[in-house]
Amino acid sequence: MSNLLKSVLVFALLLVVASSTLYVVSETERGVKLRFGRLIEADIQPGLHVKLPFADDVRLFDARVLTVDAQPASFFTVEKKRLIVDSYAKWRIANVETYYKATGGVETVARNRLANRVNNGLRNQFGTRTLHEVVSGERDALMEDITFDLNESVLGSLGIEVVDVRVKRIDLPQEVSSQVFRRMTAEREKEATELRSTGKEKAERIRASADRERTIELANAYRDAEQLRGAGDAEAAGIYAEAYQQDPEFYSFVRSLNAYKNSFSNKGDVMLVAPDSDFFKYLQNQDGK
Incomplete structure (x- = not known):
């Protein structure tokens, strides 16, 4: 045991x-x-x-790639416009000895120091650019410049390599946002009014053109109808004339009968005509003499 x-x-x-x-x-x-x-x-x-x-x-x-999320900070552009910028950086340890001597190996210390360097770098870069450039025009170039400047600073002092710096969000201050919103609303309303005016002008032009084309089409149709009617009337008159020439007496007789029929269709009608009038020539004599 x-x-x-x-x-x-x-x-x-x-x-x-x-x-x-x-x-x-x-x-x-x-x-x-x-x-x-x-x-x-x-x-x-x-x-x-x-x-x-x-x-x-x-x-x-x-030793992996880590993320430091900097607190949103206020920066001024070259136009003296204040912006609220929220950013983050990707980093890793490049020189272990320098990193340990600078931070004591405490990751929180490294994060805080790097966050301050990131904000200082953003402040310097924003101060040399316009609002348009930092928002959209030169965003990629801005991030590359900040990353390059940070590496020159933190590699030797903190033993850290900055892999990438990105801006998550850029906001205007609250007091400015309301003014910008009102100005944007006014600009959009102005643009909408201009578009409506342009649309009304185009509508009037289209309507006037349609009315003109309608008038022209109606005039052309009336002209063609009158020409057809005239041609028809001329052809009918020619037919009537040809038929009349074949037997003028019979044609006159038929015309007189139609006149009698139309004149005496109503028993209440009264007509005063001289007995020897040509109107009654076929009633007085079948030959109309």
Whole structure:
């Protein structure tokens, strides 16, 4: 029993020594080794490593691309227009030794310092550009310039590489937004009025053109109808004349009968005509003489 207890104690002691001697750095980490608080090894690569128990201390840091979300800040453009800018930056540790010495390996310290640098960079870049340029015209160039300037500053001082800087949102101050909204509303109403006026003008032109075409079409139709009617009347007159020439006496007789029929169709009609009038010539004599 005593031998088994000794074996367990020895195994436990070896386990404690191994755990305080061996350590592992993963692929997503970088580390530094301190001996009695003094830096003796920087940028420890991933893998299994050995340290002196109770003398060495290993500090591990996240080596992945991280995000720092800066607080919205107020910046002025070259036109002295104030903007509220919300931005973020992507960064990672580039120099582990510099990073540890500058921040003590505390990620929060690195985030705060980088956020301040980002805001200062945005302030400098916004101060040399117009509102149109920072909003749409030169957004990509602005981000590239800020990223380049930040890397020149933070690589040497913080051991950090800035991968990218982006602006999430650009707002006007509340007191300015109302004025801009009213001005935009007035501009849109003016534009709408102009469009309505242009539309009415075009409508009047189209209506006038349609009325003119209608008048022309009606006139042409009336002309064609009169020509057809005249041609028909001429043809009918020719037919009547030809028929009359074949038997003028019979034609005159038929005309007189129609006149009698129309004149005496109503019993209440009264007509005063001389007995020897030509109107009654066929009533007096069948030959009309």
